[in-house]
Amino acid sequence: MIDIHNHIVWGIDDGSSNEDISLEMGLIAVSSGISDIIATPHCIPGSFENYCGQEFDEAFFRLREKLKQERSTSRLNIHRGMEVFACETTPQDLESGRICCLAESNYMLIECEFGEDPWFFRDVLGALLQRGVRPIIAHPERYYFVQDDTRFIFDLLNMGCALQLDSASITGDFGRECRSVALELLSSSAVQLVGSDAHDTATRTPDMREAADIVARNFSVNYANLLFYENPKRILSNRTLLFRGQSPSGGRSRPSSRYMSDEEYWGV
Numbered sequence: 001m002i003d004i005h006n007h008i009v010w011g012i013d014d015g016s017s018n019e020d021i022s023l024e025m026g027l028i029a030v031s032s033g034i035s036d037i038i039a040t041p042h043c044i045p046g047s048f049e050n051y052c053g054q055e056f057d058e059a060f061f062r063l064r065e066k067l068k069q070e071r072s073t074s075r076l077n078i079h080r081g082m083e084v085f086a087c088e089t090t091p092q093d094l095e096s097g098r099i100c101c102l103a104e105s106n107y108m109l110i111e112c113e114f115g116e117d118p119w120f121f122r123d124v125l126g127a128l129l130q131r132g133v134r135p136i137i138a139h140p141e142r143y144y145f146v147q148d149d150t151r152f153i154f155d156l157l158n159m160g161c162a163l164q165l166d167s168a169s170i171t172g173d174f175g176r177e178c179r180s181v182a183l184e185l186l187s188s189s190a191v192q193l194v195g196s197d198a199h200d201t202a203t204r205t206p207d208m209r210e211a212a213d214i215v216a217r218n219f220s221v222n223y224a225n226l227l228f229y230e231n232p233k234r235i236l237s238n239r240t241l242l243f244r245g246q247s248p249s250g251g252r253s254r255p256s257s258r259y260m261s262d263e264e265y266w267g268v
């Protein structure tokens, strides 16, 4: 498996607080079958201002060195990434090089306030797409506007965004609401990626095996493989992400769901 969303870099956000915790998170990752982690510290103006630069790079360098020193984690590959918080300055921050994509690709992991205005979020995503970035929406199942009405998410998919669920939403660790929205998005084939969004070694760990099992049992092994391995691997080589049931050469494609009027949706 490849984890594209993980707060394993210590001391710069609300994830790992020190190097021992990062090492233990690395151990959990390796023992649960993860070969690569794209480390994605938060970049949130006013709270975790982890913009690109020397300090940011050094935090990754220290993490790689620490993991390399230990035999058990020496083969774990750490890639540089960031979880960008959508705000008014996001397009300018991209242009000035203050924010970055995942593992030198064109894919940017982007989150928003749980109670964000969906139209504002859509504008930010549109501005990124215009500038050649392919946004990956982090944990859509946790946003209130998605929980209220999942139809909005299909507009974002049609624009060219991808969806990444948190493994803890699939297992139910974030509660019933998140789990049911996650399963609904999975069953409509709207999801392209799952990440651990690991923050620690106790409650939000890098172990994604239970979530992968649930997807394999409830849907298919192929779908689990797509979400936990094939599409994450495609990010590492900056290739196009696939939808469930779509072959690399084309074939069946995007989810059939689309934005429906209230009348169509409610059948009135």
Ligand SMILES: [Fe+2]
Pocket: 005, 006, 007, 083, 138, 197
């Ligand atoms: Fe995160």
